[in-house]
Amino acid sequence: MTEHPPVVAIIGAGFGGLRVARALRDTAVKIVLIDRHNYHLFQPLLYQVATAGLSPMDIAYPVRAIFHNQPNVEFRLAEATGADLAAKTLRLSTGDLPYDYLVLAVGGMTHYFGLDSVAKHAFGLKDVDDAVAIRNHLLKIFELAAQESDTEKRRAMLTFVVAGGGPTGVESAGALSELVRMVLAKDYARLHFNEARVVLLEATDRLLANFPESLRKATTETLRHKHVEVRFGAAVSDYDGHRILLKNGDALPTHTLIWAAGIRAASLTCGLGLRQGRQGRIVVTPTLQAPDHPELFVIGDAACLDAGGEPLPMVAPVAMQQAETAAGNIRRMINGQPCVTFIYKDSGSLATIGRHQAVAQLGKLRFSGFVAWVLWLTVHLLQLIGFRNKLMVMINWTWEYWSYDRAIRLITKE
Ligand SMILES: Cc1cc2nc3c(=O)[nH]c(=O)nc-3n(C[C@H](O)[C@H](O)[C@H](O)COP(=O)(O)OP(=O)(O)OC[C@H]3O[C@@H](n4cnc5c(N)ncnc54)[C@H](O)[C@@H]3O)c2cc1C
Structure with a gap:
């Protein structure tokens, strides 16, 4: 003892x-x-920080505040x-x-699968710094594009590529397209928005591989409807910060590659x-x-x-x-007792594709569209830690919904 x-x-x-x-x-x-870090991070909403919808403070919560009523916990940064x-x-x-x-x-x-050039030039999306770096870059590149007279250069600046067709890639591509077409189009009235592209690259022949086929199809259709170019069989082999090279030899000029292809x-x-x-x-x-x-x-x-x-x-x-x-x-x-085996209870999967659109699989039930979107909003709101964060996220979402705006359009120092 x-x-x-x-x-x-x-x-x-x-x-x-x-x-x-x-x-x-x-x-x-x-x-x-x-x-x-001295905070707990709600990673499922990171892509909304990256696309100027939420502030990092809305999805992170100080660890010491979480445990100030639990005396047997000592936190060490x-x-x-x-x-x-x-x-x-x-x-x-x-x-x-x-x-x-x-x-x-x-x-x-x-995980960059040993692609050093991609690791060097692409944006990951795993923590607050990544998300803020993406937001700053997106907003800066629009400022640069607005001052660029060379059409080819401007097109490359306005091409935004997301690699990886899992939930993070799908959610990021949908949110990015809405940011470009619904929000930034109003800020940059003199830019030609038919020059702007959001491209989602997926190495296999399917998005959201863990979802049933009907929902996978609905996801692809919805993204295309939202002006996202979905390209299958598109595995990245190199990226120098200005041009993506695919394994099939195709090249894609772009200043933005968000890497959601591996963890x-x-x-x-x-x-x-x-x-x-x-x-x-x-x-x-x-x-x-x-x-x-x-x-x-x-x-x-x-x-x-x-x-x-x-x-x-x-x-x-x-x-x-x-x-x-x-x-x-x-x-x-x-207590000197034997350990028990872990059994996973799969409660289902959800992914949102933007305004009014999501897919959900709950046991044998499958939904897509508005009902799945409301479910997605509710589940994510409930899972956030802290009343203030829930309130701030709800206010931001309501504001975005009615105003077609994104509140956090600030280029900040990283
Ligand atoms: C962009 C994104 C979107 C996602 N969306 C969803 C979703 O919609 N639904 C879903 O279910 N899952 C989602 N996930 C996955 C989910 O976030 C992870 O499965 C979950 O966070 C794993 O929990 P964990 O406790 O294992 O690790 P984490 O929650 O990642 O926590 C790990 C902690 O360890 C700390 N740490 C790591 N190494 C060290 C070290 N050496 N020293 C000190 N501290 C260290 C980190 O700072 C971090 O706080 C998403 C992930 C990402 C990145």
Whole structure:
């Protein structure tokens, strides 16, 4: 029996890490929650920050404010750089931290599949800095295009390319097209908007691969209706900041490539000597533990848990449900009980394609159009943390809806 309560170190205050800390609220443990940022970020709405619809403050919430009523949580703003798993000690940028249990909830990062030129010149969309950089770039390029007399150069400036036909790519392309056609067209009355293009590149022959075919088709049609050029079989092989080269040899002059084509586990997962599966995710047992390290739980985007031949998807519900199981298993271990197996309950999938348009799959039910859009709005509003954020997002959405405007059209210093 130790004198002090066991120390549960959690790396990552994202969807998974927050949920573990909350689930251990009434357990006699000392929780040390570590993150390189002092806020929790609601990543599903990042693309709205990138397209000038929301401010970063609306989708982020300070971690200390979330836990000020939970005395067993101590927050540390630090970068986790490694761990001595045998000695149960974490290496943080601020010093070492011994632990009894460790929860790795470090999430993912943009994956460029070894395309160095793309990594250098394209925009990722994974954190607040990425989203603000995209917003600044989009607004700046319109200012430059408005002053450019050479038609070819202006066309390249006004060509906006999104790579990756998953939910992030689809949502970004839809929002970008609306920003260009509904909002910026009013600001730049002297620009010829028939020169502006939004192109969505998808390497395979389908968008939203995890959705049923009817919804995939509806998504493609809706995007095309919103003036997004959807190109299938279009895999990027090079990008120098001015021209995309596709594997089939086609070239696309553009100053804007938003990379939504790949995600892999965060870098910390590489240096721990643990077995990694697809996308660098750490292979875990069905009880979410690292093999040979029962005190180490890995959850969310960082974890690779096989479900019928495929790893579970990198989505928020997986991270949150795994957090509950990991917290319960830590409690069981403390009480000398065996750990239980994680079972994922798929609550469905949603993706929006812009104003009045979304697709939703809930069990056997499938919707597209207005009903799915209202469902998407409601689910995302409810999931945001903090009353102020919910209110601000609701005000911004209402304003945009009635005014066809985007409130956050500021070019700021990055
Ligand atoms: C643009 C975008 C849109 C998305 N849309 C959806 C959606 O609509 N629906 C959906 O279900 N999912 C969506 N996702 C996926 C969803 O956000 C992730 O699956 C979810 O965030 C995973 O939760 P997590 O706890 O594993 O990691 P995260 O929520 O990513 O949290 C990881 C945390 O770890 C911290 N961290 C990482 N490494 C370190 C380190 N070395 N030291 C300290 N801190 C560290 C990070 O700062 C971060 O706060 C989207 C993702 C993106 C990027």
